[in-house]
Amino acid sequence: xxxxxxxxxxAILGLGVMGASIGMALHRAGVAEVVGxxxxxxxxxxxxxxxxxxxxxxxxxxxxxxxELITLAAPxxxxxxxxxxxxxxxxxxxxxxxxxxxxxxxxxQCERLLGxxxxxxxxxxxxxxxxxxxxxxxxxxDAPWILTPTARTSEESLMLVRDLIxxxxxxxxxxxxxxxxxxxxxxxxxxxxxxxxxxAAVHTSVEPDGLALAGGSFRSGTRVAASDPxxxxxxxxxxxxxxxxxxxxxxxxxxxxxxxxxxxxVAALTCLLASRDCPPRP
Amino acid sequence: xxxxxxxxxxAILGLGVMGASIGMALHRAGVAEVVGxxxxxxxxxxxxxxxxxxxxxxxxxxxxxxxELITLAAPxxxxxxxxxxxxxxxxxxxxxxxxxxxxxxxxxQCERLLGxxxxxxxxxxxxxxxxxxxxxxxxxxDAPWILTPTARTSEESLMLVRDLIxxxxxxxxxxxxxxxxxxxxxxxxxxxxxxxxxxAAVHTSVEPDGLALAGGSFRSGTRVAASDPxxxxxxxxxxxxxxxxxxxxxxxxxxxxxxxxxxxxVAALTCLLASRDCPPRP
Numbered sequence: 380x381x382x383x384x385x386x387x388x389x390a391i392l393g394l395g396v397m398g399a400s401i402g403m404a405l406h407r408a409g410v411a412e413v414v415g416x417x418x419x420x421x422x423x424x425x426x427x428x429x430x431x432x433x434x435x436x437x438x439x440x441x442x443x444x445x446x447e448l449i450t451l452a453a454p455x456x457x458x459x460x461x462x463x464x465x466x467x468x469x470x471x472x473x474x475x476x477x478x479x480x481x482x483x484x485x486x487x488q489c490e491r492l493l494g495x496x497x498x499x500x501x502x503x504x505x506x507x508x509x510x511x512x513x514x515x516x517x518x519x520x521d522a523p524w525i526l527t528p529t530a531r532t533s534e535e536s537l538m539l540v541r542d543l544i545x546x547x548x549x550x551x552x553x554x555x556x557x558x559x560x561x562x563x564x565x566x567x568x569x570x571x572x573x574x575x576x577x578x579a580a581v582h583t584s585v586e587p588d589g590l591a592l593a594g595g596s597f598r599s600g601t602r603v604a605a606s607d608p609x610x611x612x613x614x615x616x617x618x619x620x621x622x623x624x625x626x627x628x629x630x631x632x633x634x635x636x637x638x639x640x641x642x643x644x645v646a647a648l649t650c651l652l653a654s655r656d657c658p659p660r661p
Numbered sequence: 662x663x664x665x666x667x668x669x670x671x672a673i674l675g676l677g678v679m680g681a682s683i684g685m686a687l688h689r690a691g692v693a694e695v696v697g698x699x700x701x702x703x704x705x706x707x708x709x710x711x712x713x714x715x716x717x718x719x720x721x722x723x724x725x726x727x728x729e730l731i732t733l734a735a736p737x738x739x740x741x742x743x744x745x746x747x748x749x750x751x752x753x754x755x756x757x758x759x760x761x762x763x764x765x766x767x768x769x770q771c772e773r774l775l776g777x778x779x780x781x782x783x784x785x786x787x788x789x790x791x792x793x794x795x796x797x798x799x800x801x802x803d804a805p806w807i808l809t810p811t812a813r814t815s816e817e818s819l820m821l822v823r824d825l826i827x828x829x830x831x832x833x834x835x836x837x838x839x840x841x842x843x844x845x846x847x848x849x850x851x852x853x854x855x856x857x858x859x860x861a862a863v864h865t866s867v868e869p870d871g872l873a874l875a876g877g878s879f880r881s882g883t884r885v886a887a888s889d890p891x892x893x894x895x896x897x898x899x900x901x902x903x904x905x906x907x908x909x910x911x912x913x914x915x916x917x918x919x920x921x922x923x924x925x926x927v928a929a930l931t932c933l934l935a936s937r938d939c940p941p942r943p
Contacts, residue, residue, distance in 0.1 A: 503874050503875070503876045504876055504877075505876060505877065505878075506877075522876070523873075523874040525874065552874060562867060562871045562874065565862070565863045565866050565867045565871075566863060566867060566871065566872065566874065566875040566876070566878075566879045567875070567876060567878050567879065569859065569862065569863065570859060570878040570879045570881070570882035570883075571878055572915065572918050572919075572934075573855055573859050573882055573915070574878070574881075574882055575918070575933070575934040575936070576911055576914040576915045576918060576933075577851065577852060577855050577911065578936055579914050579933065579934075579936035580847070580851065580907065580910045580911040580914055581847045581848060581851065582936050583910075583936065584847050584907070584910055585844060585847045585848060589844045589847075589848065590848065591805075592785050592805040592807065592834060592844065592848065593785070593848035593849070594785045594786055594787060594804070594848070594849060595786075595787065595788075595884075595885070596787075596848075596849050596852040596853055596856070596884075596885045597848045597849065597852045599852070599856075599881045599882070599884045599885060600852035600855055600856060600881070600882060600885070601852075602877075602878075602881045603877070603878045603881060603882070604934075604936075608931045608932075608934035608935040609927075609931045611934055612921075612927045612928075612930035612931040612934055613927060615918070615922040615930060616922055616925050616926075616927050616930060619922045619923055619925060622919075622922050623919050623922055623923045625862065625866070626915060626916075626918065626919040626922075627919070628862045628865075628866055629858055629859065629862040629915070630912065630915060630916065630919070632858040632861050632862055633854065633855070633858045633908060633911070633912060633915070634908075634912065636854050636857070636858060636897070636908065637854075637904075637905050637908040637909070637912070639894075639898075640897040640898055640901045640904050640905055640908075641901055641905045643898050643901060644898075645891075645894045645895060645898050646894075648894035648897060648898060649890045649891045649894040650890075651857070651858075651861065652854075652857040652861075652886075652890035652893055652894055653890040654857070654860055654861035654864050654865065654886075
């Protein structure tokens with residue numbers, strides 16, 4: 380067992396709502412100096428105002444030059460690009476983690492670049508709001524934070540990331556990248572797909588006057604449909620195998636609910652709604 | 662225009678979470694004496710303890726004998742039965758309303774029994790919790806409360822019910838029974854069907870350890886799946902035409918999301934998630 384280093388300088392690349400929330404949580408925990416970068420100057424300004432970054436720099440290479448831990452908090456398709464961009468500028472002993480919602484493609488690409496120094500990560504927290512100005516470190520408190528080390532990942536890298544997460548009050552959980560991707564297809568990507576589809580079906584069928592009468596079930600069911608569609612389309616495409624499997628599980632259940640309602644079969648419908656083992660459809 | 666009577670004595674038949682919440686709201690508004698009945702003695706006791714009813718009686722006929730306004734707060738399939746049961750015991754000038762989530766079949770059957778003295782109603786408020794002990798009059802404050810008078814409904818009956826709803830701080834909204842049923846198929850019944858199906862798909866695919874890692878999207882998306890399945894199967898069957906139409910609107914959107922993810926088409930998927938007009942599927 381290796382004793383964990385405590386990083387003195389942490390870089391966050393990407394200051395959206397998640398990157399900035401992590402920066403604020405690090406700031407509050409007082410664990411390290413945080414240097415941040417984002418291609419959007421407004422995001423950088425907001426992150427500075429919120430105390431999410433102590434120092435902002437104008438390029439990713441400057442951000443990483445003296446960092447011991449680098450957090451890639453960019454959208455999923457950008458993470459491997461960013462990793463490739465910073466490799467020549469990093470310290471030899473720097474450890475890199477990310478917060479992407481899909482792990483297998485990111486871990487494969489980042490390990491090719493970083494080997495034992497990369498630890499895939501995914502905090503199971505978030506919000507439908509976008510941008511650094513909606514950052515809120517409280518969402519990380521007690522949140523599960525999945526890490527996906529592989530046989531290549533060094534114990535030292537894993538411990539560095541795990542200890543840092545624990546110092547923010549989140550709960551590190553370790554699993555295989557593919558186990559993560561299958562799990563989040565069901566507990567996160569499928570709920571997002573459903574919320575977006577429900578919002579689309581209702582918004583294109585009901586006039587605004589009618590929508591204004593909606594109660595809590597519609598609001599809860601479509602809350603996360605306020606998330607950024609382009610962020611989510613990339614996530615779903617990168618996790619297409621598991622996302623389509625999850626939708627292939629959901630669609631027949633919804634079709635069975637439709638058919639049971641159509642034929643007036645209260646017993647079959649109750650069984651379907653109660654998630655019990657139901658007799659086969661007639 | 663007829664001046665509205667103020668009812669001195671109101672009967673609530675059915676003391677579930679909604680009936681008891683209405684009783685508590687009436688009690689707080691101090692507008693009338695409330696007499697309540699429920700076939701379940703525990704519900705009656707809870708309603709009395711909460712102040713939802715001032716007087717409880719052991720039969721629906723006793724509850725209605727001197728009431729000027731009668732609220733049928735029973736499950737949807739029971740409402741017409743209950744109306745039929747109380748007709749011989751009601752005052753000649755009593756007005757009857759209900760809070761069922763489907764209006765066309767209830768209005769048709771209740772008008773046959775009660776003519777101009779029936780006003781269909783549906784408060785657009787609720788909770789996934791069941792039972793009088795979860796009653797909360799605050800949910801009615803500012804909530805839209807749909808009323809579905811027809812050509813047969815007397816102006817006096819409508820005004821009595823409308824004024825009472827307004828006195829509870831809710832917002833009366835009037836529409837045709839079928840307009841109501843189409844609207845709630847989209848803004849309430851479809852979100853419930855989706856939440857139940859999502860809960861079923863995920864609970865049968867993911868182990869409890871994995872479920873424990875779920876973030877807000879799964880919790881929001883399945884919140885109302887804690888509702889009583891048998892209550893909702895009756896609602897969906899009674900509103901089968903509109904519910905199947907709403908599911909027929911949703912299912913192809915979800916299938917398109919699945920297909921766009923499967924073929925890696927980020928542009929098409931973004932378009933679908935953004936609820937915009939999208940080009941036809943290839």
